[in-house]
Amino acid sequence: MNTDDFEKRMQRLPMRPVPPTWRADILRAAREARRSQTAPERSEAVSWWRALFWPSPAAWAGVAAVWALILGLNYSASTPEPTLAAVSAPLASPAELRMALAQQRRLAIELLELTPPTEAESPKPSSEMRPRSDSNVEQVCV
Amino acid sequence: MSPSVELERLYDEHAQALYAFLLHLTRSEPDTHDLLQDLFVKLARHPNLLNDIRNERAFLLQMAHHAAIDLSRRRQTRAQHYDELEAELATAIAPAADPDEQVFREVLSDALAELPPDQRAVVHLKLWEGLTFEEIAEALGVSPNTAASRYRYGIDKLRERLRPLYDETQ
Numbered sequence: 001m002n003t004d005d006f007e008k009r010m011q012r013l014p015m016r017p018v019p020p021t022w023r024a025d026i027l028r029a030a031r032e033a034r035r036s037q038t039a040p041e042r043s044e045a046v047s048w049w050r051a052l053f054w055p056s057p058a059a060w061a062g063v064a065a066v067w068a069l070i071l072g073l074n075y076s077a078s079t080p081e082p083t084l085a086a087v088s089a090p091l092a093s094p095a096e097l098r099m100a101l102a103q104q105r106r107l108a109i110e111l112l113e114l115t116p117p118t119e120a121e122s123p124k125p126s127s128e129m130r131p132r133s134d135s136n137v138e139q140v141c142v
Numbered sequence: 143m144s145p146s147v148e149l150e151r152l153y154d155e156h157a158q159a160l161y162a163f164l165l166h167l168t169r170s171e172p173d174t175h176d177l178l179q180d181l182f183v184k185l186a187r188h189p190n191l192l193n194d195i196r197n198e199r200a201f202l203l204q205m206a207h208h209a210a211i212d213l214s215r216r217r218q219t220r221a222q223h224y225d226e227l228e229a230e231l232a233t234a235i236a237p238a239a240d241p242d243e244q245v246f247r248e249v250l251s252d253a254l255a256e257l258p259p260d261q262r263a264v265v266h267l268k269l270w271e272g273l274t275f276e277e278i279a280e281a282l283g284v285s286p287n288t289a290a291s292r293y294r295y296g297i298d299k300l301r302e303r304l305r306p307l308y309d310e311t312q
Contacts, residue, residue, distance in 0.1 A: 006301050011269050013247065014236040015162040019171075022161075023153060026179045030149050030186035037187050 145189050152185060152192075156199055159271060160206050165234040166266045167210040169255055174232075177209045200273060204281040207263060214259065231255055234266075246307050253303040260284075261296035268293050 160181065164174040181202070185191060195201045233251035238244040254262055263282060267273045275293070279286040 006304075007269065007297065010250070010300070011272075013250070013270075015158070015234050015270060016165070016236045018157050018161040022175060022178070023157070025175075026157075026182050027146075027149055027153060029179050030182040031146060033183040034145065034186040 145186070148189070149182065149186055152198070152202075153182065156202050159199060160202055162234040162270060163203055163263075163266055164206050164210055165232055166254060166262055167207070167259060168213065169231040169233070171232045173213060177206065177213060180209060181205055197277065199271070200277050200281050203267065203271065203273075204283075207282055211259075246304070249307055250300065250304060253300050256303075257296050257299060261292045261299075264289050264292040265296040265300070 157178065160178055161174060164177050165171065168174050168177065184205070192198055192201065233247075233254075235247050235251055238247055254265070257265065260282075264278055267278045267281065268275075273281070275286040275289045278289040278293075282289065284292075
C-alpha cells in the first residue's frame with residue numbers, strides 16, 4: 001500500500017455536515033451572551049442613579065430648582081455695570097482732560113453734599129511762613 | 143459589518159471545519175455542540191479577538207483545541223461519566239452507501255479513536271484541513287518537528303490497522 005495513495009484516499013473522505021439546527025441555536029446563544037454582557041453595565045448605572053434619587057424625588061427636584069435660582073442670581077449680580085470711566089470717551093487733549101477732571105470733582109462734591117471751596121477761604125501765607133529775607137528788610141526799615 | 147453579521151459570517155465559513163475537528167477530538171456530538179457554542183459565545187463577547195489574526199481558520203481551530211483539552215481534563219475527574227459515553231462515540235466521517243466503503247470508514251473511525259488525542263488532532267488538521275506542519279504547530283502549541291512526527295506515527299498506525307481493508311477495496 002502506497003502511503004501517498006492511502007493519505008489521498010483518507011483526504012477524499014467526506015466529513016459529516018454540521019446539523020442544520022445548530023446554526024440558529026449557536027448564533028442565538030452568542031447574541032444573547034453579547035446582550036447580557038452589555039446590559040449589566042447599563043443597568044448598574046441606572047440602578048445607582050435610581051437608588052440615589054428614588055427615596056425623595058420631589059426634594060431632589062426642589063434642591064435642583066434652588067440651585068438654578070442661586071446660579072441665576074449669581075450670574076446677574078456679577079454682570080459688570082458701566083462705570084464713569086468706562087462711559088467717558090477717551091480724551092484727546094490736556095484741556096479736555098482738565099475739564100473732565102473738574103467735572104468729576106464737582107460731581108463728587110455734589111454727591112458728598114459739600115460746597116466748593118471759595119477763593120476767599122483759601123489760606124493766606126502767614127508771616128511765619130514768609131521768607132527769612134523779607135523779615136530782615138522790615139527790621140532794617142525800623 | 144455589524145457584530146451579528148460578522149458572527150454569521152464566521153459560522154458559515156468555519157463551523158463545518160470546527161465541527162469535524164471537535165467531533166474527532168471529543169467523539170461526542172453533545173460535547174461538540176457545547177464546545178462550538180462556547181467558542182462562538184466567546185467570539186461574541188470579544189469581538190476584537192480576531193483583529194490582527196492572519197489565519198482565522200487556524201486561530202479558531204486552536205481555540206477549539208484548547209476548549210477540547212479543557213473539557214477532556216474536566217472529564218478525567220469524572221471518569222465514570224466518561225465511560226458511560228464510550229458507547230455513544232461519534233465520528234466526523236460521513237457514512238457511505240456502499241457497504242464495503244462503509245466498513246472501511248467505520249474501521250477508520252475506530253482506528254482514529256484509538257489514536258492518542260495529540261496524534262489524532264495532527265492527523266485531522268493535516269488530512270482534512272490541509273494545514274502545513276508550521277500551521278499545525280502554531281495551532282497546537284508544539285514545534286513543527288513534533289507535529290510532523292506525531293503525524294507520521296498516527297498515519298503509520300492507521301495504515302497498519304486499515305491495510306487488510308484497503309488492499310481488499312483496491
